[in-house]
Amino acid sequence: SASNKIKIVEVGPRDGLQNEKQVIPSEVKIELINKLSNVGLTAIEATSFVSPKWVPQMADARQVLTSITQKPNISYPVLAPNLKGLEAAIDAGAKEVAIFCAASETFNKKNTNCTLEESMERVKAIMDLAREKNVQIRGYISCVVGCPYEGPVSPKLVADISKRLLDMGCYEISLGDTIGVGTPGAIAKMLDEVLKVAPADKFAVHTHDTYGQALANILCSLDYGIRTFDSSIAGLGGCPYAPGAKGNVATEDVVYMLHGSGYDTGIDLKELIHIGDWISQKLGRPTGSRAGSALMLA
Ligand code: HMG
Numbered sequence: 001s002a003s004n005k006i007k008i009v010e011v012g013p014r015d016g017l018q019n020e021k022q023v024i025p026s027e028v029k030i031e032l033i034n035k036l037s038n039v040g041l042t043a044i045e046a047t048s049f050v051s052p053k054w055v056p057q058m059a060d061a062r063q064v065l066t067s068i069t070q071k072p073n074i075s076y077p078v079l080a081p082n083l084k085g086l087e088a089a090i091d092a093g094a095k096e097v098a099i100f101c102a103a104s105e106t107f108n109k110k111n112t113n114c115t116l117e118e119s120m121e122r123v124k125a126i127m128d129l130a131r132e133k134n135v136q137i138r139g140y141i142s143c144v145v146g147c148p149y150e151g152p153v154s155p156k157l158v159a160d161i162s163k164r165l166l167d168m169g170c171y172e173i174s175l176g177d178t179i180g181v182g183t184p185g186a187i188a189k190m191l192d193e194v195l196k197v198a199p200a201d202k203f204a205v206h207t208h209d210t211y212g213q214a215l216a217n218i219l220c221s222l223d224y225g226i227r228t229f230d231s232s233i234a235g236l237g238g239c240p241y242a243p244g245a246k247g248n249v250a251t252e253d254v255v256y257m258l259h260g261s262g263y264d265t266g267i268d269l270k271e272l273i274h275i276g277d278w279i280s281q282k283l284g285r286p287t288g289s290r291a292g293s294a295l296m297l298a
């Protein structure tokens, strides 16, 4: 049976902040990542090397990645949508890069201005350089259960894309419920198909909490043997090309649930809560984490 060890990929500094309307000073982003590096996390998605015209908030990617204090036991993946992004990421010292595509043509077009087939071509080009430079590539698939433009998504399509990305050399696929519409029933149907193409240790589940289903979806995924989850400090987040998408599930809430259920994340929840409180104050809003607000009052 699957182990009780869980890997959390903290995506707050990237997925959490990319959608913020206010300009967040690079120093705040850097301090956030440095603080998160002290709580037991082993993966912190730092930033994205995307077009600054498309996502202005991430225009300081190089500044952020080169200024953080990187710890040897932590990976700091960054997003790249194309070869230009990969080159910039490598030039800034990235050792791990995440590529992304969507199981919906409309979303793929809105998010990356190309078709799914063109995305696959971009990934292929990225893989060649990544292999040469010894950079690990993680693959994201967005809209794995639903698309804001096209509605429900076929589990078979998600499985097919997963296989292609794994065959091209992605070490892991993060299955994104981009707009948080998934229910445990929908997640189960999706995982039933996806786990036909590769075992559970090749996948992560990436939830957004728009409909309040994220923790339930994580529990469901645990039953399927998934042991890697993406989450965001204080529940920050949203995708600028996914209207209505709320924050990622809050890391504090995930860790609280997992520890209470006998899983080991290696994360110090108390420290995490303080960081969630700190970044929420910096952004001038209450935390999006239920456990975070409860434990700050406790
Ligand atoms: P495009 O406009 O078709 O690109 O955008 P282009 O090749 O025509 O280039 C246009 C301009 O952008 C050029 O500059 C390029 O040099 C520049 P100009 O000559 O006009 O001055 N450019 C770049 N600059 C910096 N870094 C780059 C880069 N590439 C081109 N890498 C493109 C195509 C893919 C670039 C654009 O659509 C883009 O950047 N999209 C990213 C959108 C994004 O970041 N979305 C959020 C992340 S995905 C997400 O949140 C989902 C996830 O969390 C999982 C889930 O929840 O499902 C991962």
Ligand code: MG
Pocket: 015, 176, 178, 206, 208, 238, 239, 248
């Ligand atoms: Mg996301």
